[in-house]
Amino acid sequence: MSVATATAHPNIALVKYWGKRDTALNLPAVPSLSLTLDGFSTTTRVHWGVDVDKVYLQGRPADEDTRRKVLAALDRLDPARPPVRVDSLNDFPAGAGLASSSSGFAALVVAAAAAAERDLPRPELSVHARRGSGSACRSLWGGFVRWNLGESPDGSDSHGEPVAPADHWEVAMVVAIVSGDKKDVASTAGMETSRLTSAYYPAWVAQGPARVAAGVAAVQARDLRALGEQMEASTFEMHAVMHTTQPAILYWKPATVACLHAVRGLRASGTLAYATMDAGPNVKVLCGRADAEAVAEALRAYVSDVRIALPGGAPTVVRG
Numbered sequence: 372m373s374v375a376t377a378t379a380h381p382n383i384a385l386v387k388y389w390g391k392r393d394t395a396l397n398l399p400a401v402p403s404l405s406l407t408l409d410g411f412s413t414t415t416r417v418h419w420g421v422d423v424d425k426v427y428l429q430g431r432p433a434d435e436d437t438r439r440k441v442l443a444a445l446d447r448l449d450p451a452r453p454p455v456r457v458d459s460l461n462d463f464p465a466g467a468g469l470a471s472s473s474s475g476f477a478a479l480v481v482a483a484a485a486a487a488e489r490d491l492p493r494p495e496l497s498v499h500a501r502r503g504s505g506s507a508c509r510s511l512w513g514g515f516v517r518w519n520l521g522e523s524p525d526g527s528d529s530h531g532e533p534v535a536p537a538d539h540w541e542v543a544m545v546v547a548i549v550s551g552d553k554k555d556v557a558s559t560a561g562m563e564t565s566r567l568t569s570a571y572y573p574a575w576v577a578q579g580p581a582r583v584a585a586g587v588a589a590v591q592a593r594d595l596r597a598l599g600e601q602m603e604a605s606t607f608e609m610h611a612v613m614h615t616t617q618p619a620i621l622y623w624k625p626a627t628v629a630c631l632h633a634v635r636g637l638r639a640s641g642t643l644a645y646a647t648m649d650a651g652p653n654v655k656v657l658c659g660r661a662d663a664e665a666v667a668e669a670l671r672a673y674v675s676d677v678r679i680a681l682p683g684g685a686p687t688v689v690r691g
C-alpha cells in the first residue's frame with residue numbers, strides 16, 4: 372500500500388507545556404499531561420510516489436510554513452522518500468488554540484508510516500510527531516498521556532507515554548469556542564520569547580515535574596477535584612508567564628474571562644468544573660460526564676459555540 376489515511380484526535384493539556392530546552396529537536400523544558408478528545412479530529416491521506424510534492428489543507432494548497440513543516444516531517448521518516456501528496460482535513464478550527472497541530476502531526480506520521488508499510492513502534496512515531504509539533508507527541512495515544520522530558524541528547528526518549536485509557540474515567544471536556552480565528556502569536560515563537568524575557572519563566576520550569584506527578588496521581592485515583600486544581604494552577608501559571616513576556620502575550624478575550632467566572636460560579640454552587648486555556652481565547656472545562664450538559668448550558672450564556680467532548684482514542688488507519 373503506498374496510500375494510507377489516518378484519523379487522529381487533538382489532546383488538551385491538563386498540565387501544560389510551554390517552553391523548549393532545544394528548539395531544533397523540539398524538546399520541552401517541562402513535562403506535561405494531557406487528555407485526548409473524541410468529537411474533534413484530523414484525517415490525513417498520504418500518497419507516496421506521485422510526480423511532485425503537494426500538501427493540501429482543507430482542500431487548498433497549504434501555506435509555505437505548514438508545507439515546509441509537513442515535508443520536513445516526511446523527510447525525517449524517510450530521507451530517501453519519493454515525492455508525496457498529503458491531503459489533510461480538520462473538522463474544527465485550526466490554529467485557534469484547539470490543538471489542531473497535535474491531531475495534525477499525529478495523523479500525518481501514522482498515515483505516512485502506514486503508506487510506506489513501516490510498522491514503527493508507537494514511541495518512535497510519537498518522537499516523529501513531536502518534531503513536527505511538541506504537543507502532537509501526546510496524540511499517539513488515547514485517554515490520559517504524559518509527555519516525559521527525556522534525558523537523551525538526541526531526544527529519542529522524549530515522547531508520549533499512556534497513563535490511563537479513554538475508558539478509565541467518566542469525565543468530559545466542555546469546549547467553548549470563543550473565536551475560531553488564527554492566533555496572532557504562534558506557540559513556538561511565543562514560547563521562545565517567554566523563555567528569553569519573562570522573569571517568571573525559571574519558576575515555571577521548576578514547578579513542572581511536581582505538577583505532572585500530582586496530576587498523574589489524581590488521574591490514577593480518579594480524583595476530579597485534585598486533577599482540576601492541578602490543571603487550573605498549571606493554566607494560570609502558564610498564562611502568567613505569557614502575560615509577563617515582553618511584549619506581553621494575551622490570548623484572552625472578554626468572553627474568555629466571562630467563562631472563567633462562570634466556572635467559578637458553577638463550583639460555588641457545588642458542580643466540580645475546572646477551566647483551562649491554551650494559546651488562544653477558547654476555554655475548555657473539565658467536569659464529570661454527568662455534569663457536562665449543565666456546564667455547557669452555563670457557558671452558552673457567553674459563547675454560542677459550545678461543544679462537549681469525551682475522552683478519545685488513539686489514531687486509527689481508516690483506509691488505503
Ligand code: PMV
Binds near residue numbers: 505559
Ligand atoms: O505543541 P505546540 O507548539 O502546539 O504547543 C502547545 C502549547 C500549549 O497548547 C499552549 C500547551 C500544551 O501543553 O498543549
